[in-house]
Amino acid sequence: MFETELFLEALPILVMAFLEVTLVVTVTSSLLAAVLGLVWAIALRELPGALARPLAFVLDFIRMTPLPVHLLVIYYAFTQLSPMTVGILVFGVHYSTYMAESYRAGIESIRKGQWEAAKALSLPPARTWRAVILPQAIRNTLPSLGNWAIAMFKDTPFLIFISVPEMVTRAREFGGQNFSYIEAMTLAGLLFLLASYPTAVLMQKLEKKLAY
Amino acid sequence: MPTDPDHRPTTDARTSEEEPRVRFEDVHKKFGRTTVLEDLNFVVGRGERVTLIGPSGSGKTTILRLLMTLETLTGGYIWVDGDPLTHDRRDGKRVELRPKQVAQVRKRIGMVFQQFNLFPNMTVLQNIVEAPVHVLGQSREQAAENALSLLEKVGLRERADAHPTELSGGQQQRVAIARALAMDPEILLLDEVTSALDPELVGDVLNVLKDVAASTDITMLIVTHEMQFARDVSNRVMMFDGGRVLEEAPPEQLFSNPQHERTQKFLEAVV
């Protein structure tokens, strides 16, 4: 039923796929999402309504529609991009819409007095954001960003839709070739669990530590 | 020893006249490593009104919460009408009772909380009717009729269909009193029932309670900082400090002539 040999054979293949694709996409896209999310959050606050409203709609639209379809549309529309690049961009943009919400909550959690104090000191807006608001907001937001990164990590198997050879794609291939799926699939699940659970616990610790 | 503690009738010979309503026997309570009550012994007689006073952290509230089974004893026994509340002594051993058995005895006890704790998903009337219908098995009509007369008693009959959030704190607490009384308890526990109220609302609540004290023979255990109220309703005042009874006496005696220096200091601080 469960053959240890096949399990061990699958191990290096999946670990390589994990390191070369899953991890690369997770890390790169998380960074992209964290930057874009911040841009959206500031833009939504600072832009005039006529621009902020359409932006908010686009972000909502992306957030409320499935990531696999986003992968497919960019994959087919921009054939000059490698599937891996498409993956990184789409994951980054998709999750930036979630992270924008996290930043928004972080910014809103800053007491009104902070804005008023900055104003009273005649700080220009850019300086207010950079020196007063963001350092506090990002501190509040960090654990939430981390949680979204973990969620993204668990979504990376969606890359199968555009044939990027990530871990689960490899596990399925391996299963097909050996007429037994249990070893590789178990391993894939295990690797996800091993990577995501400790990170999640870590985020929780961080959250508590950063809480005022 | 009774052979079948599950079906012990509430009025057997053992539990009648000679048994006090409440007896704490060598009661011990620890929270983690902190001992709150140590070898506590006292009895409360039938129809007695006992006020527990003492500095915060002296264990008064814990006594009420133990009696209401909201906390678990770490040692000793509590007897209600001679029946064990949560732990029984069998062949010299301390045995924890099953939840069903605990529930039997607990039904004789009611409690009013500092924070009122009205159920926000129900109207005033539903709050009062809920337990009589679902716990005592009264019919809805009977329970509602009884609830309305209790509301009359606490002066809130016209607010029967109001939502708890529409009431003032004092009104909420009066409803909570009616709710506890609807279960027809033999023992009523009052845990700092006026502490969360604005000063101008305290009077109404205390008047209702005085009324209850005068018109019923319910045994009451009261934790309060209202010394005048304690003087008005209680037969006995127990001064607690560090989990022990420092002294006890009828209110006029204890308030006018405290024996312990600590009691004196405490009374000076609160009055």
Next chain:
Amino acid sequence: MTEFFSDLGTALPRLLGEGLRDTLLSFLGGAVLMVIVAVVLGVAMHQGPRWLRVVARVVVEFFRGTSLVVQLFFLFYVLPNLTGLGSLGGTWTAILALGLNYGAYGAEVVRGSLNAVPAGQWETATALSMPWATKMRRIIWPQAWALMLPGFNNLMVMLVKGTAVVGLVLLNDLTFESEQVRREVGTWPAFLAALLIYFVIAWVVSLALRALEARAQRRLGLGDFEVRKARQDADQVMAGGVPDDQDGR
């Protein structure tokens, strides 16, 4: 531009005819199972005896931690061999995977909401001698329900999006069909049509839950603070890890 809209006009009805059924079926089945799983595991994690709390917690962490697609493939490729009962079929596989995965997240929502019902409410129910079932059904659940709706709202939208993977177990859902339609009408009209349909589904689902939420909160007269807190928690619905307000009452 007009060509684009006419292509979109071709794609939309095609998808509404062919992909929508499997997507809705997966969503509705998954939603029902998700709520059941969430309630059972959530109540077990909060109210169960110690051993049951541990078991429920392990199950929750397992399904939250191992990724939806892995679970889907496991149910599809491995389970039939394991049980020897043959394949569940794509639809049941999809419903099972979606329900278990999102249900595990939902369990945390349920547990958190039970935990957020003030201690005084639990104690008062005890002081009124209510048996456990009465206490839960009449006092605690109505209050916890209002607090869990924002979390369920987010999860339901996640679930709508999650159904896009069911094509991997050979269902002809919206995502799969849009890839077929693409060959006739081109990339943008085909996928945009699919996205629009997904968006409308998610939007309707979210609106329905908002209405439930408003009703539940009106009934409780919940304060602004509690509502805001519940919404904030809802945004963390996909977070993992073991919370430390674990103790059941």
